[in-house]
Amino acid sequence: MPRRCSKPSCTRPAVATLTYVYADCTAVLGPLATYAEPHCYDLCQAHSERLTAPRGWEVVRLQPDPEALRPSSDDLEALAEAVREAGRVREQEPRPEPETPRGTLEVTRRGHLRVLRDADS
Numbered sequence: 355m356p357r358r359c360s361k362p363s364c365t366r367p368a369v370a371t372l373t374y375v376y377a378d379c380t381a382v383l384g385p386l387a388t389y390a391e392p393h394c395y396d397l398c399q400a401h402s403e404r405l406t407a408p409r410g411w412e413v414v415r416l417q418p419d420p421e422a423l424r425p426s427s428d429d430l431e432a433l434a435e436a437v438r439e440a441g442r443v444r445e446q447e448p449r450p451e452p453e454t455p456r457g458t459l460e461v462t463r464r465g466h467l468r469v470l471r472d473a474d475s
Contacts, residue, residue, distance in 0.1 A: 357390060359398035368396030372405065381407045384416035 357368040371387040372395040374380070383405055387394060397405065407413045454460055458470040 357386070357396050359401055360395040361397065361401050364398055364401065366398035366400065369399050370397045370402040371395070372397055372402075379411045380414055381405070381411055382414045382416065385418050 358364070359366050359368050360372075368386055370383055370385060371391075373382045373384075373391075373393070375382060383397070383402055386396065390396065405413065452468075454470065457473050459473050461469040461471050463469070
């Protein structure tokens with residue numbers, strides 16, 4: 355479900371995230387954050403374009419490079435390698451047989467499960 359603009363009564367989808375750096379009197383408007391933060395405001399296109407800051411404050415607008423948002427060849431190669439690795443059949447190393455405790459006998463076995471009984475009975 356897409357996030358909505360934080361402005362009251364606005365139902366448009368959010369496209370940008372606004373944060374404040376109070377110590378520097380700066381409002382930072384950037385691309386929509388990956389997830390909603392409690393002290394950030396998600397804004398729609400219209401509200402992000404009309405944003406103004408209080409007198410004496412600076413507005414910093416971060417514009418991401420569209421090329422940087424596309425997957426790089428390194429990303430695609432890493433993804434392809436991960437898929438290849440997951441598809442390979444792995445040879446299982448033989449596990450050492452567990453020791454049977456003293457005074458017991460192995461009655462039967464199914465896979466890795468064993469039924470033991472006392473040697474005295």
